[in-house]
Amino acid sequence: MKKPDWPKLIFYLRIVFILITFGAVVYNLISRDWELMLSSVLTLVLFIFTSYLSRKDSLHLPPLFQVFILLFIFGSMYLGEIRDFYYKYRWWDTMLHSSSAMILALTGYIMVYVLNRDKDIDLKLSPFFISLFSFCFALMVGIIWEIFEYGVDSLIGGNMQKARGLLLPDGSYESRLGLIDTMNDLIVDAIGAFIVSALGYYYAKKRSPGENTFTKLKEELIDENPELFDTQEES
Numbered sequence: 001m002k003k004p005d006w007p008k009l010i011f012y013l014r015i016v017f018i019l020i021t022f023g024a025v026v027y028n029l030i031s032r033d034w035e036l037m038l039s040s041v042l043t044l045v046l047f048i049f050t051s052y053l054s055r056k057d058s059l060h061l062p063p064l065f066q067v068f069i070l071l072f073i074f075g076s077m078y079l080g081e082i083r084d085f086y087y088k089y090r091w092w093d094t095m096l097h098s099s100s101a102m103i104l105a106l107t108g109y110i111m112v113y114v115l116n117r118d119k120d121i122d123l124k125l126s127p128f129f130i131s132l133f134s135f136c137f138a139l140m141v142g143i144i145w146e147i148f149e150y151g152v153d154s155l156i157g158g159n160m161q162k163a164r165g166l167l168l169p170d171g172s173y174e175s176r177l178g179l180i181d182t183m184n185d186l187i188v189d190a191i192g193a194f195i196v197s198a199l200g201y202y203y204a205k206k207r208s209p210g211e212n213t214f215t216k217l218k219e220e221l222i223d224e225n226p227e228l229f230d231t232q233e234e235s
Contacts, residue, residue, distance in 0.1 A: 006063035013067065017074050018047045024082055036082055043077035062220040068103055072096065097185050101138045101192030108137030109200040110221055127204035135190075135197040142189035146182050 021044045028037035050069055061069075076096050079085040085092045112125065112133045125133075 006066075010063060010066050010070070013070050014047060014051055017070060017078070018044065018051075020074075021047060021078055024078065039077065039081045043073065043082065046073050046077065062224070065103070065221075068099075072100060093181070093185065094188050097142070097188040098192040101142060101189040102196045104138035104141050105134045105193040105196035105200075107134075109134035109196065111137075113200075113204070127201050130204055131197040131201035134200055135193045138193035138196070139186070139189055142186060142193075146185060150182070 021040060024040040025037060025044060028034075028040055047070075050066075050073070075085075075092075080092060080096070109130060112130050
């Protein structure tokens with residue numbers, strides 16, 4: 001089976017998303033929907049920022065990571081916020097949180113795994129504690145995001161916590177009523193982080209040489225960033 005041309009696929013995917021988002025900016029500007037226009041501009045900035053990062057030589061992300069980042073921004077910001085997928089499909093938020101938690105857990109696992117095997121660093125953790133760190137890392141990022149949502153809702157009267165049907169008479173939302181959404185998000189984050197942490201534990205415990213997506217992403221990230229992961233091969 002022919003392997004996909006990742007650089008070309010990522011390039012065209014980014015261009016399509018930028019054009020779609022730019023169209024949303026223009027449309028909301030003409031219709032004077034300032035809230036959606038702000039979301040559109042923010043989404044456009046995120047796509048342009050990731051495009052800038054991809055051209056920097058300081059960090060090389062595996063193609064699957066880059067595709068996931070683009071799809072996540074498009075799914076959460078454009079489809080979720082601008083196209084109201086969070087309201088149209090109740091599972092949309094759950095799907096995004098679970099997938100992002102798995103990627104974050106994988107990132108946390110790779111970080112501490114590489115440090116753990118570096119002979120120049122006095123750090124030796126068991127597979128259990130490596131997995132525990134990846135779980136806590138993903139959950140920590142999820143908690144910070146929920147605090148950010150609460151802050152936005154409290155300061156500017158937004159509805160990032162998705163308090164459905166709880167619009168106040170003055171047109172704002174009572175942010176405290178988004179507690180159910182916040183707890184659901186954190187539970188989903190925990191489930192996604194646990195799945196990847198458990199897989200990481202199995203890998204570290206068994207030292208399985210088999211090829212799979214988990215090991216390929218880890219090795220590719222390490223090989224493409226030797227200046228970040230200056231490690232010596234284990235005997």
